[in-house]
Amino acid sequence: MPITAHIGRRTALTAAGALAAAAVLPPAAPAATRTPTEVTIAKIVGNRAVNQGRIAIRLPAIAENGNAVPLTVAVESPMTAADHVKTVHIFADANPFAEVASFHFTPACGRAEASTRIRLGETQDVIAVAEMSDGSVYLARQEVKVTIGGCGG
Amino acid sequence: MAAPMGTPRARIPTGVKAGDVIEIRTLITHPMETGQRRDTAGATIPRDIIRSFVARFEGAEVFRMDLHTAVSANPYIAFPFRAERSGRFEFVWTNDAGETARLTAELRVG
Numbered sequence: 001m002p003i004t005a006h007i008g009r010r011t012a013l014t015a016a017g018a019l020a021a022a023a024v025l026p027p028a029a030p031a032a033t034r035t036p037t038e039v040t041i042a043k044i045v046g047n048r049a050v051n052q053g054r055i056a057i058r059l060p061a062i063a064e065n066g067n068a069v070p071l072t073v074a075v076e077s078p079m080t081a082a083d084h085v086k087t088v089h090i091f092a093d094a095n096p097f098a099e100v101a102s103f104h105f106t107p108a109c110g111r112a113e114a115s116t117r118i119r120l121g122e123t124q125d126v127i128a129v130a131e132m133s134d135g136s137v138y139l140a141r142q143e144v145k146v147t148i149g150g151c152g153g
Numbered sequence: 154m155a156a157p158m159g160t161p162r163a164r165i166p167t168g169v170k171a172g173d174v175i176e177i178r179t180l181i182t183h184p185m186e187t188g189q190r191r192d193t194a195g196a197t198i199p200r201d202i203i204r205s206f207v208a209r210f211e212g213a214e215v216f217r218m219d220l221h222t223a224v225s226a227n228p229y230i231a232f233p234f235r236a237e238r239s240g241r242f243e244f245v246w247t248n249d250a251g252e253t254a255r256l257t258a259e260l261r262v263g
Contacts, residue, residue, distance in 0.1 A: 068225040079235075095223050096189055103232070104217040108210065110174035110235025114218070117225040119187075150225075 037091045037098040041129055041139070044089060048137050055088075055128050055140035066120040066150030073103070074113040075130045075138070085112035087131045094124035119150040155201050158254035159183045159227075163244055165258050169236045173262075177208065177216075178231045181246050181254060187222040205247040206230055210260070211240040236262050 034042070058072040077085045084107045090100040103114040112130075120126075125141040132138070159182030166175045181203065188200025200222065208216040216232045228246075239262045246254045 092223055096187075097222055099221040100223040101221060102219040104219075105232075106215050108213070108215040108235060109233045111233040113233050114216075115229070115231040116218075117229050119223045119225055 035093055035098070037093040037127065040098060041089075041091070041127070044129055044131070045137050048135065051136060051138045052140070054138050055130055057126055057128050057140055057142035059126055059142050059144045062145045062147065063120060064147045066122070066146040066148055068117040068150070069120050069144060069146070070115065071118050071126065072113065072115040073128050074111075077112045077132070079105070079107050079110055079112060081107050082133070084133045085130055086133055088112070088114070089129045089131075090118070091127040091129070092118065092120055092124060093127065095119070095121045100126075120144060120146045121149045122146050155248055155250040155252060156184050156186065158203075158246065158248060158252055161244060161246060161254045161256040163242070163256055163258045165242065165260050167261070169260065169262050171237055171262050173236050174233050175236050176231055177234055177242070178229070179206070179208075179244055179256075180227060180229050182227050183246075183248070185220075185222065185224055185226045185228065189222070201249055203228055203246050203248050205245075207245045207247075208232065208234075209243045209245075210234065212243075234260075236260060238262055 054076045056074045063069040073088050075085045075088060085105050088103045091098045092100050100118050101116060105112050123145045125143050127141045130138040161181040164178040169175055183203050186198055186201040190198045192198055202222055204220050206218040207214060215234060218230055220228060240260055242258045242260060244256045
């Protein structure tokens with residue numbers, strides 16, 4: 001199931017909770033209803049705030065062959081010893097296993113950008129979570145339409 | 154039994170000047186078997202993937218990647234590097250069984 005559906009449901013839940021303030025609704029979705037990706041991302045993030053922006057995920061809009069989809073992820077950063085990107089995690093929520101790859105950068109990279117080719121089982125969002133040297137966390141997502149799935153099923 | 158680690162390759166740019174941020178491109182032949190597929194007899198083909206790639210320059214780690222089953226067969230990995238001086242890269246790929254493939258490549262900064 002695409003993660004967007006979950007986010008949409010949660011957003012709807014939150015909105016419903018705000019509207020019906022008198023109703024006793026849980027403040028957040030219980031852990032059991034989270035997707036594996038959401039659980040994994042929550043473990044990485046911990047109690048830190050998740051920021052938007054700074055990450056560019058480059059994927060084809062339509063991937064005709066899900067067995068090898070070119071992916072480039074780039075994060076805006078000066079890449080100095082004091083201020084750099086440490087790790088970028090890539091997830092594909094609709095795959096049998098959501099974890100795709102983690103790129104670990106150092107200031108010696110000069111730029112926080114990496115490319116590889118990935119398998120996507122179906123049309124879905126690819127999610128990137130970047131951990132910075134100052135401990136801050138950024139998240140971005142990019143949809144890719146997959147014509148022929150690539151998980152060998 | 155794990156698949157052979159295959160032939161690793163790396164492309165280092167030439168004509169590099171000090172301070173340039175270059176892109177290092179690597180490739181290794183490997184099936185990246187997911188463990189999700191079945192053979193013609195219906196038996197599950199065991200998972201067998203390259204799970205780690207490390208790049209070092211003059212002995213110091215500069216880039217590392219953790220790979221999962223969603224990385225395509227014959228993994229292609231490209232990453233940037235700020236070239237300050239000539240030296241030697243070492244690249245190491247490691248599979249589920251702990252077997253490694255190694256490759257060294259020279260960077261010349263003019």
